[in-house]
Amino acid sequence: MKQNEKRFEALVENGADCVIIISPEAETTYVSSSIKNMLGYTPKEVMDMEIWSLVHPDDQAASGEAINICMQKPGVPVQGHTSRIRHKDGSWRWVEAVVTNLIHDPAINGIVDNFRDITDRVHAEEELKMTNDRFLLAARGSKLGIWDRDLINNTLIWDDTMYKVYGVSNLYFEVTPESWISLVHPEDHQMIANNIENIKPSVNEVDMEYRIIHPDSTIRHIRSLSLVQRDETGKPIRLVGTNLDITDNREYQLTLEQILFDISHIIRKPVTNIMGLSNLIDMENLDEATLKQLAVYMKSSVKELNDFTIQLTHTYLSKKVSFEQVLKKGK
Structure with missing residues (x-):
C-alpha cells in the first residue's frame, strides 16, 4: 500500500x-x-x-x-x-x-x-475562429467555395458554392474525402496526398493548385487555400479552406505567354532590320543610289512589322480576347 x-x-x-x-x-x-x-x-x-x-x-x-x-x-x-x-x-x-x-x-x-x-490551445482556437470568420466574409457574394475537413474522423463538409465549383448536385452527390478525390484529375492525386499528409509543424496554411474533372469531362483548374488546426501536441486535426476556379485566369495567362512569344520571335527580325538600316543611314559619304536602296529596305521592314501587327490583332480578336484584358488577367 x-x-x-x-x-x-x-x-x-x-x-x-x-x-x-x-x-x-x-x-x-x-x-x-x-x-x-x-x-x-x-x-x-x-x-x-x-x-x-x-x-x-x-x-x-x-x-x-x-x-x-x-x-x-x-x-x-x-x-x-x-x-x-x-x-x-x-x-x-x-x-x-x-x-x-x-x-x-x-x-x-x-x-x-x-x-x-489549455490556455495556448484556447487562444489558437479563438484565432482560428477569427480567421474562419474572415474566410466566410470574403466568400460572401464571391465564387469561393468553403470546405471543412476533419482529419481525425475522415469527414468533409462543403458549402453550396463547392457543388457549383465541382459541377455536381448537392441532391445526389455525397461529400466524403473519397468522393471528392474521385473528382480530382488522377495525375494530381499524389501531389494532394503529399501536401496533406506531410504538413510541417511550422506550416499554418496549405496552398495548392490542381485539376478537377466535371461530369461532362471538362477539366477545370482549382486554387485551394486552407488553414491548419492542431491539437495540443501540434498534430494537424482539421483543415478549413476555400476553393476557387481559376481556369479562366490560367487561359488568359497562356494567351499572354503566346502573345509574348509571338512578339519576341516574329517581331525581332523586322525590328533588327530597321535598327541596322538606321545605323547605315547615319553613315557619312553615302551616295544617292545607296540611300534610295536603303529606303526601299526600310519600307519593306516597316511593312513586315505592320503586317505582323495586323496579323496579331486579327488572331486574338478572332478568339474574342482583349489584349488589354489579357495583360490585366495575366498579372
Missing part, C-alpha cells in the same frame, strides 16, 4: 497536471506541487485560500454544476469541463478538468480535481 502511495505521489508531483482534493466540507485537503508552475502559487498558499475565489466569476456556475454531477456519480470521472483560473500574476489561465467523487474512498475522502493548462 505504501509503495502504491509513493508511486501515486511521484506521478502527481512530477506531472504536468495539477491535482486538488476538496473534502465534503469544501475544504482543500491536498494540492500538488505542480500548481506552482501552472498558476504561480505554492501548495500552502492555495490551501490557505478559499478555492472558489480563484475561479472566474463567469465560470463559477458551470464549475459548480460539474461538481454537482460529480457528487451524483461516485467513482465516475466527469470529463471535459473548462474554466478560467486566476494566476498569481493576475492573468487568467484556461484549464480543462476531470473531477471524480472519491468521498467513499477512506484514503481520499474528497473530490479529486485533476486539471491541465
Whole structure:
C-alpha cells in the first residue's frame, strides 16, 4: 500500500497536471506541487485560500454544476469541463478538468480535481475562429467555395458554392474525402496526398493548385487555400479552406505567354532590320543610289512589322480576347 502511495505521489508531483482534493466540507485537503508552475502559487498558499475565489466569476456556475454531477456519480470521472483560473500574476489561465467523487474512498475522502493548462490551445482556437470568420466574409457574394475537413474522423463538409465549383448536385452527390478525390484529375492525386499528409509543424496554411474533372469531362483548374488546426501536441486535426476556379485566369495567362512569344520571335527580325538600316543611314559619304536602296529596305521592314501587327490583332480578336484584358488577367 505504501509503495502504491509513493508511486501515486511521484506521478502527481512530477506531472504536468495539477491535482486538488476538496473534502465534503469544501475544504482543500491536498494540492500538488505542480500548481506552482501552472498558476504561480505554492501548495500552502492555495490551501490557505478559499478555492472558489480563484475561479472566474463567469465560470463559477458551470464549475459548480460539474461538481454537482460529480457528487451524483461516485467513482465516475466527469470529463471535459473548462474554466478560467486566476494566476498569481493576475492573468487568467484556461484549464480543462476531470473531477471524480472519491468521498467513499477512506484514503481520499474528497473530490479529486485533476486539471491541465489549455490556455495556448484556447487562444489558437479563438484565432482560428477569427480567421474562419474572415474566410466566410470574403466568400460572401464571391465564387469561393468553403470546405471543412476533419482529419481525425475522415469527414468533409462543403458549402453550396463547392457543388457549383465541382459541377455536381448537392441532391445526389455525397461529400466524403473519397468522393471528392474521385473528382480530382488522377495525375494530381499524389501531389494532394503529399501536401496533406506531410504538413510541417511550422506550416499554418496549405496552398495548392490542381485539376478537377466535371461530369461532362471538362477539366477545370482549382486554387485551394486552407488553414491548419492542431491539437495540443501540434498534430494537424482539421483543415478549413476555400476553393476557387481559376481556369479562366490560367487561359488568359497562356494567351499572354503566346502573345509574348509571338512578339519576341516574329517581331525581332523586322525590328533588327530597321535598327541596322538606321545605323547605315547615319553613315557619312553615302551616295544617292545607296540611300534610295536603303529606303526601299526600310519600307519593306516597316511593312513586315505592320503586317505582323495586323496579323496579331486579327488572331486574338478572332478568339474574342482583349489584349488589354489579357495583360490585366495575366498579372
